Amino acid sequence: MKYGAILFQLVLLLCLFQGCREENDFVPAATIHSISDYRQKVDADFEFVISIPHASTSDALIDYATSDGTAIAGVDYTSVSGTATIPAGSVSTNIKVKVKGDSLRMNSQNFYLHLSNPKNCTIVIERVAAVIINDGLYFPVDNTGYTTPDSYPDYTLAWSDEFNAKSIDENSWTFEQGNNGWGTHELGYYTNRTQNAFMSLGNLIIEARKEEYFGAEFTSARITTKGKKSFKYGRIDIRAKISTPNGAMSSLRMMGSNIDTIGWPNCGEIDIMQLPHIEYYAYNTLHWSDSLTAAPRQFGVNNWFGGIGGDSKFYVFTAVWNADHIEMYIDDNLTFEMNTHGRSLPFNNDFFFIFNVSVGGDWPGTPPPTAQFPQRMVVDYVRVFQKN
Numbered sequence: 001m002k003y004g005a006i007l008f009q010l011v012l013l014l015c016l017f018q019g020c021r022e023e024n025d026f027v028p029a030a031t032i033h034s035i036s037d038y039r040q041k042v043d044a045d046f047e048f049v050i051s052i053p054h055a056s057t058s059d060a061l062i063d064y065a066t067s068d069g070t071a072i073a074g075v076d077y078t079s080v081s082g083t084a085t086i087p088a089g090s091v092s093t094n095i096k097v098k099v100k101g102d103s104l105r106m107n108s109q110n111f112y113l114h115l116s117n118p119k120n121c122t123i124v125i126e127r128v129a130a131v132i133i134n135d136g137l138y139f140p141v142d143n144t145g146y147t148t149p150d151s152y153p154d155y156t157l158a159w160s161d162e163f164n165a166k167s168i169d170e171n172s173w174t175f176e177q178g179n180n181g182w183g184t185h186e187l188g189y190y191t192n193r194t195q196n197a198f199m200s201l202g203n204l205i206i207e208a209r210k211e212e213y214f215g216a217e218f219t220s221a222r223i224t225t226k227g228k229k230s231f232k233y234g235r236i237d238i239r240a241k242i243s244t245p246n247g248a249m250s251s252l253r254m255m256g257s258n259i260d261t262i263g264w265p266n267c268g269e270i271d272i273m274q275l276p277h278i279e280y281y282a283y284n285t286l287h288w289s290d291s292l293t294a295a296p297r298q299f300g301v302n303n304w305f306g307g308i309g310g311d312s313k314f315y316v317f318t319a320v321w322n323a324d325h326i327e328m329y330i331d332d333n334l335t336f337e338m339n340t341h342g343r344s345l346p347f348n349n350d351f352f353f354i355f356n357v358s359v360g361g362d363w364p365g366t367p368p369p370t371a372q373f374p375q376r377m378v379v380d381y382v383r384v385f386q387k388n
Helices: 002-025
Strands: 035-038 044-051 060-068 081-086 092-099 109-119 127-133 155-161 188-190 197-200 203-213 216-220 222-224 234-242 249-256 269-276 281-289 296-304 315-321 325-330 333-339 351-358 375-387
Touching (some): 035 044, 044 081, 044 127, 081 092, 234 249, 234 269, 269 325, 281 333, 351 375
Parallel strands (some): 035 127
Antiparallel strands (some): 044 092, 060 081, 060 109, 109 127, 155 375, 203 375, 249 351, 315 325, 325 333
16 A cells, blocks of 8 residues: 555656646747848848747747847848747748848948747747848058059069959969968968959958868968969069058068979078068068078068058058169168179079968967957059069
8 A cells, every 4th residue: 555655646746747848848949049141232131030949839929129239220231120920830930130232341240139028938049149241342442652653764564463353363363272381380271262352443452361261260362473474583563551460461472483393492582571460560581592501591671660550551562673683662762682693592583473461370470369350451553564
């Protein structure tokens, strides 16, 4: 009798538990997730999805309303509010928010959707975000800054790119892609996407971004004229503006065209400008290898860059290169010179261009936690003049 009473109580408790569980099953928990999408040139809807794990016999009702983040209602999106209904027998419903069309390239923005006052359901998350990715190809910049003429006495324009086309000229430039470290343990993945390199209003823009991409933490672009445009001697003018120092490095360089056969630094390298975005110095440097020991050699100088970074105005970075001498200038002010006459150096061969914004590596090192991305280099033109 004693054991029978205990068994009866256990069965009763089990039934009560089962009843409570079944009763709770009829009050579903509604879930919603943050969303992220690209802004279009025309108005387009961003869609939030509210869902429940199984259909209910009653309508599930939830009030909703948007609020501003860095995106502003009426400017970037149209605010909405109301009551969302998941009809009986269904498991989801959508809330659409219209995002204003725009082609401006700028940092991503966000707004929020708030949920409240649930009926016939519960709410797991009360606020989620919508991220507007502004990857348009319209990027106006202030043209203030130094400029140089399009002709010089005793020189002929051998080649130029004014970056006036709608896309990068692949008859002159090649995108180098991947995240193989590029010899200096860089952290980024170079792509051929317009997110990382594009043309706008007569400028080339190379943009380094903090984002996960094929195992890398950052993305950027690296373009080169290797195998397409190479030069021996001349005056090279490159007009560019550089992001303020903040975790990446902009580079305008030339590399020996025979790099694939004799390797670096045997091929030689002419750094017309390298600006690590952790400091305010632009570097002019030549790289080569010692003819006796084959050890890497270099000679370079760094130049104070005004303390305000390069994104306030354009500068012109120049190399004047002949068989005996290489000089470099910033805004026609001499910053570097080296006599190459009578020395076993590789600077009497053809060289090609490399333009890139790198992130991390042996120099300048891992970006600090405070580094702001994206980082951009804007190039107005590159011109190669050669003696008549």
